[in-house]
Amino acid sequence: MxxxxxxxxxxxxxxxxxxxxxxxxxxxxxxxxxxxxxxxxxxxxxxxxxxxxxxxxxxxxxxxxxxxxxxxxxxxxxxxxxxxxxxxxxxxxxxxxxxxxxxxxxxxxxxxxxxNKPLSIPTTFPDLHEVAIAEKPIHVRLVVEDHNFEEVIEVPSQSSLLDVLNTAQANSHFSFETKSSLYGPYLTAVNNVVGHWQLLKDSDISLLEGHC
Missing domain, CATH: 1.50.10.20 (Glycosyltransferase)
Structure with a gap:
């Protein structure tokens, strides 16, 4: 830019x-x-x-x-x-x-x-969440380093990171907060700890987008 x-x-x-x-x-x-x-x-x-x-x-x-x-x-x-x-x-x-x-x-x-040119805008869109639910569930290991939290979360295939966090929050001693932006939600707090969080899909591989 x-x-x-x-x-x-x-x-x-x-x-x-x-x-x-x-x-x-x-x-x-x-x-x-x-x-x-x-x-x-x-x-x-x-x-x-x-x-x-x-x-x-x-x-x-x-x-x-x-x-x-x-x-x-x-x-x-x-x-x-x-x-x-x-x-x-x-x-x-x-x-x-x-x-x-x-x-x-x-x-x-x-x-x-x-x-003066008319725009052609679609009026219906597929419900991606319903499509994801229809697929076979997967298991995601969610780890919060330095906070003694590690749990395997079951979610539908193609779930986003936000879906994983919501499932974890609903079923365990886990909480998080987000802030909206033009790029989607930003993670701002985990288990009541506010800060900047590094999201990894492996020990040394950054998560590019919130999909598992």
Missing amino acids: AGLALLCLKNSNKYPREEVVYMKKAIRSIKDKILTSQGTDGQLGNIYSTPLAVQFLLALGGQSGKEPCSKAIRALLEAVVQGKFSNPMMMSQLLPVLHQKTYLNLANIKCDTVA
């Missing part, structure tokens, strides 16, 4: 040459970090940082970013098929990429033209 912002400022032609030089240097640094973050699976960082990274490379243009973009877009398409993009904020970052666009293209949109 910082890279897109810098490109927007640089392209505006409203800043002195000295400041533009610093912008270009920062943009090159961001580009290098993004390109070196690409794994063998095509992701730039992880699957949820990839859409914005691809937007930056698309906005930057040039030949050096074409192949990384192609690999990253293939990874994103696979992730879409697997249902990994269900959060509205994440989808808003992904949709421009699927149309080979970036947030910077908004500067060239004629609002009066767009406003």
Whole structure:
């Protein structure tokens, strides 16, 4: 996102040459970090940082970013098929990429033209929770380090982390609190202890999204 912002400022032609030089240097640094973050699976960082990274490379243009973009877009398409993009904020970052666009293209949109075009919005959506309940249950080991809590929780397949926490709270000596955000709920307290919590799916592997 910082890279897109810098490109927007640089392209505006409203800043002195000295400041533009610093912008270009920062943009090159961001580009290098993004390109070196690409794994063998095509992701730039992880699957949820990839859409914005691809937007930056698309906005930057040039030949050096074409192949990384192609690999990253293939990874994103696979992730879409697997249902990994269900959060509205994440989808808003992904949709421009699927149309080979970036947030910077908004500067060239004629609002009066767009406003006259009717929008086709679906009125019904599948009940994902009911689908999950219909599937075979799985067992998830929930551990709170340094708080002497460990329990195996039975939940439907494809349950979210929030589903696991709610089940644990209903059936054991466990409590938690969350705070709403555009990216979904944030975990703010566990067993009445307020703080920042690191969510892991294994001893040294971070949980990218709240799905088991």
